[in-house]
Amino acid sequence: MNDLNKQAFAPYHNDFLSEVEERVEDGAWVKMCMQCGVCAGSCPLGDAWEHTPQKIFMMIRAGKREEVLTSDSMWMCTSCYNCIVRCPRKLPITHIMHGLAHYAHRLGIAPKGQPTRVLNRLFWNNLVKTGRVNELKFSLAMYFKDGVVRGIKNALGMQAIGLGLMKAKRLNPMELLGGHKCKDQVGIHKMVSKAREIEERKKGFTS
Amino acid sequence: MTKRQYAFYPGCSSQKGASASNFVTSIQMMCEKLGMQLNEIPDWNCCGASIGYGEGGELPRLVLNARNLALAEQHLPGQDMVSGCPACWLATRETAERLNEFDDLLAETNEALKEAGLNLKGTVKARHIVEVLVEDVGFEKMKQAVVKPLQELKIAGYVGCQTNRPFGIAGESFENPQYLDKMIEAVGAEAVASYDQKVTCCGGALAFSEPDKSQKQIRDIVESAYDHGAEMIVTPCQLCQANVEIYQSEINKKQGTNFAMPVVYYSQLMTVAYGGGVKQAGLDGHVIQPKKLQDIAG
Numbered sequence: 484m485n486d487l488n489k490q491a492f493a494p495y496h497n498d499f500l501s502e503v504e505e506r507v508e509d510g511a512w513v514k515m516c517m518q519c520g521v522c523a524g525s526c527p528l529g530d531a532w533e534h535t536p537q538k539i540f541m542m543i544r545a546g547k548r549e550e551v552l553t554s555d556s557m558w559m560c561t562s563c564y565n566c567i568v569r570c571p572r573k574l575p576i577t578h579i580m581h582g583l584a585h586y587a588h589r590l591g592i593a594p595k596g597q598p599t600r601v602l603n604r605l606f607w608n609n610l611v612k613t614g615r616v617n618e619l620k621f622s623l624a625m626y627f628k629d630g631v632v633r634g635i636k637n638a639l640g641m642q643a644i645g646l647g648l649m650k651a652k653r654l655n656p657m658e659l660l661g662g663h664k665c666k667d668q669v670g671i672h673k674m675v676s677k678a679r680e681i682e683e684r685k686k687g688f689t690s
Numbered sequence: 691m692t693k694r695q696y697a698f699y700p701g702c703s704s705q706k707g708a709s710a711s712n713f714v715t716s717i718q719m720m721c722e723k724l725g726m727q728l729n730e731i732p733d734w735n736c737c738g739a740s741i742g743y744g745e746g747g748e749l750p751r752l753v754l755n756a757r758n759l760a761l762a763e764q765h766l767p768g769q770d771m772v773s774g775c776p777a778c779w780l781a782t783r784e785t786a787e788r789l790n791e792f793d794d795l796l797a798e799t800n801e802a803l804k805e806a807g808l809n810l811k812g813t814v815k816a817r818h819i820v821e822v823l824v825e826d827v828g829f830e831k832m833k834q835a836v837v838k839p840l841q842e843l844k845i846a847g848y849v850g851c852q853t854n855r856p857f858g859i860a861g862e863s864f865e866n867p868q869y870l871d872k873m874i875e876a877v878g879a880e881a882v883a884s885y886d887q888k889v890t891c892c893g894g895a896l897a898f899s900e901p902d903k904s905q906k907q908i909r910d911i912v913e914s915a916y917d918h919g920a921e922m923i924v925t926p927c928q929l930c931q932a933n934v935e936i937y938q939s940e941i942n943k944k945q946g947t948n949f950a951m952p953v954v955y956y957s958q959l960m961t962v963a964y965g966g967g968v969k970q971a972g973l974d975g976h977v978i979q980p981k982k983l984q985d986i987a988g
Contacts, residue, residue: 647936682750
């Protein structure tokens with residue numbers, strides 16, 4: 484266990500449910516699940532989840548901390564919100580899955596190199612930098628996430644699509660040189676840092 | 691006619707040269723004809739979209755959206771905030787609702803907003819353009835503005851996820867919403883009533899990180915449009931439009947299909963039906979050419 488993870492685990496030990504309730508976004512809803520399985524059956528990527536949301540809710544109650552947090556299941560969420568609207572108990576399932584994924588990521592124990600985890604980090608860093616997403620830099624960063632050789636291969640594979648979008652004026656190569664941005668970038672950076680600081684304080688992260 | 695005024699939040703993909711820039715082009719004439727004036731929120735920022743959660747967490751994400759709400763509140767008082775992009779709308783509306791419900795979250799948000807010289811009271815309503823069209827304009831007015839009915843066009847109305855869930859358009863069902871079909875019919879085209887992939891997920895942002903899983907979804911969406919005799923797909927969502935249009939060539943390459951199904955926005959149909967040309971309707975912004983619609987536009 485890394486230090487941050489140890490420190491998170493210490494006050495709760497095997498009471499993983501309490502840990503989730505107190506530290507994961509919308510975690511207080513978990514105990515409301517009645518195990519009907521509608522979420523599992525409604526997920527467009529359901530087959531790809533090692534543990535479906537239904538199973539994750541039961542695993543949390545059963546104290547399967549390690550298995551839940553190191554799983555790549557939550558990272559399969561496409562944010563389609565099918566589970567939310569169909570849940571008979573009105574659990575905000577999408578938010579809980581996002582919350583668990585973020586918590587595992589924050590503790591540094593989410594699966595390393597998991598593509599959607601990487602995507603999340605690249606996307607957030609890209610948007611916070613200028614206040615707006617730079618689609619070209621974001622796409623390139625994603626293609627090159629596994630190194631230069633793989634990146635060139637990925638980029639070449641997507642070349643036809645890229646050129647098609649350029650021709651349609653929906654991808655601008657000049658975005659590489661800067662591109663769209665907010666005026667008050669300084670304010671945005673300070674604001675996001677402050678929000679992070681408040682959240683860390685509230686959720687009890689000290690480092 | 692006095693125009694209805696709205697605080698407009700275009701979102702990143704609608705910027706010039708970005709993946710949905712033709713969407714923003716296509717709404718200009720539609721708004722003009724329907725008496726809507728969209729006033730861009732000064733210096734708006736990204737909403738965090740649906741994949742901001744991993745790195746961003748909860749409060750930083752809420753704060754990003756609160757900044758846009760605060761800017762709208764300050765610069766365009768009394769106006770509803772309108773997004774063209776479902777992800778922008780979802781994030782903004784979720785933020786507005788959460789901050790209205792939880793005083794502690796609002797206080798924390800304002801503590802962070804202060805760093806950017808802003809404060810949010812929480813008076814702004816976050817809406818989607820389709821809501822405005824359905825609720826403020828109405829199908830009858832959408833129909834009355836038609837000068838060139840899109841007769842003989844058979845269209846699959848693909849609503850997708852985030853225009854429909856978790857909020858959706860009031861009074862519509864999540865499983866089979868009718869408004870997009872009604873909009874297609876308002877401009878004189880035929881909506882494929884039996885199109886069974888209407889609310890299927892295209893994979894969203896996972897088109898990047900899980901291409902095979904996402905392309906399986908896209909294949910279903912396109913295939914069903916063909917199976918039901920549709921000549922094109924129409925959607926209200928920027929990411930659905932991009933994903934479903936641009937990955938057809940990849941699916942063809944990998945799976946030996948022969949897809950070339952045009953995917954356009956409802957606003958492009960309306961602009962053409964209201965007398966707009968190819969450029970005004972943003973029909974020059976496609977990878978798969980919507981030939982029939984381009985021909986009607988002239």
